[in-house]
Amino acid sequence: MLSSYWVDEIPLDGNQHGSALRLLCVPRVLISRHETGTPQEKLARASVVEQAFLRDGFEHPDISDFGVRAIATGCASWSGVVYQPHATEQCLAERELIACELSVQAAWAYTDYIRQVVEAGEDPDVPPEYGWRYLRGIRSRLTTERPQETSQHRAMREAIVSTSGLVRRLDQAIDTLRDCDRR
Structure with a gap:
């Protein structure tokens, strides 16, 4: 694992919310391995890919969900762990x-x-x-x-x-x- 995120809130609802959390788990999917160009061009392309994933949904076979509905959303992958509490008294510390x-x-x-x-x-x-x-x-x-x-x-x-x-x-x-x- 390379990164851990404790997420207080995301200004997205429904499928976009879940997709955003999963994207935090595997952010490299936003960037092409063979991409060339300036940092600004790469960022612009990554933004287009991100918007498509948020619009269409994002699933990845290497992500393991571990949250409990209404208590917290959690997911882990090779490159990251993301956790968003929904019920602060019942969720993990x-x-x-x-x-x-x-x-x-x-x-x-x-x-x-x-x-x-x-x-x-x-x-x-x-x-x-x-x-x-x-x-x-x-x-x-x-x-x-x-x-x-x-x-x-x-x-x-x-x-x-x-x-x-x-x-x-x-x-x-x-x-x-x-x-x-x-x-």
Whole structure:
């Protein structure tokens, strides 16, 4: 995940509202990969694409919704998390969203370091307290329900973890560090 948005209000209704939140999740769809021109020209083209998505609706297969109707709208993707509370007393707290997102990003960064070392042909050298058992604990904390966890929190956690691809990365890093321990 690259960005998180806590949205207080959007001046749009109905399908446009949902499309706007989903566009925040994957903003790169507004820009062509092979686009040329001045920044102003690129912005003008992105604005036309955005207006079309708002008018016609925007869905993306990599977006995972986790909101509860009338309480909050939430969605996560590879590149972003968006949450808009509607009932402030019943919705997730901002700190819950931030804590989950930061935990996932930190674990992702650590597993990416291990991946880079492996792909460079080396064995990762990590302190024992941050070895495979540590990562196994991280995987458990990020993928296992807690007795007092609300369904909203579980849905948010599962959406963020699944769209990040973190479980595959954790499994690979755990296997790698176990192999290094055996040598």
